Amino acid sequence: MARQPEVFARSLEPEEAQRLVTITRSTRDRVRLRRSGIVLASSQGRSAGEIAVMFAATEGYVREVIHAFDDSGFAALSPKWKGGRPRKFGPAARDQICRIAACKPAELGLPFTTWSLTKLIEYLAEHARLLVSTETVRQILRAEGVSWQATKTWKASKDPDFVAKKTRTLDLYDHPPADGRV
Incomplete structure (x- = not known):
């Protein structure tokens, strides 16, 4: 089998290198930590074989991470999987x-x-x-956003004199009689 050509991460700007170092020191996500370490090691000139030994990974995985970082930058460091089984209902x-x-x-x-x-x-x-x-x-x-529950509604009276009675009652509250009883 022929030897794979060496793959190295693109040259990094100082800010990018510093960001990678920060990620490796502060992240709690193991996948992100491992991927950023691989990119850092590659930018320092280490071969895919050396990096694979350092991170207990395969050379193929190291090459995938490097190519993904070269293609999409820091977005390639975060895992893209989703958990759970597929939806049962389409x-x-x-x-x-x-x-x-x-x-x-x-x-x-x-x-x-x-x-x-x-x-x-x-x-x-x-x-x-x-x-x-x-x-x-x-x-x-x-x-x-569908609610299957009934909405609360105002029930209106069917009494034809309702408005007149309501107006009279409210007027009594606003202007009580002399004895003060409503």
């Missing part, structure tokens, strides 16, 4: 859950006025064929 299912939650249950022919998470899940399972947990629905609705 955008179409998430959109359908949000649309149904935004509807009034009475519009869908249901005998109640507001959704609860349990009722919403039962409806999704029966009509949309979506088997979703309570927590998943709650997280989807929260992420989309």
Whole structure:
């Protein structure tokens, strides 16, 4: 097998070198510490093999870090992974859950006025064929800014004389009678 050509980090400005030193001395993130150390060692003229021995890494990893730093600078020092398993429900299912939650249950022919998470899940399972947990629905609705709970509203009176009675009562509070009882 032929020997790999040597790879070195681009020449660093004094501010960049100082920033790398600061990162290696102050960061608590092990990946960031290791990557910045690799770039510093490379800028000092050490070969990929020497750096790999120093950091207990493979030469391939050292080369990847150096190339990434040359391409994208300090952004290459931070890890880019995300934790957790992939989402179980895609955008179409998430959109359908949000649309149904935004509807009034009475519009869908249901005998109640507001959704609860349990009722919403039962409806999704029966009509949309979506088997979703309570927590998943709650997280989807929260992420989309959809509230399934009823908003508090003011109930108006159906009495035709309500305005006159209200005006008279408020006037009594503002101008109480001589005996002071309202």
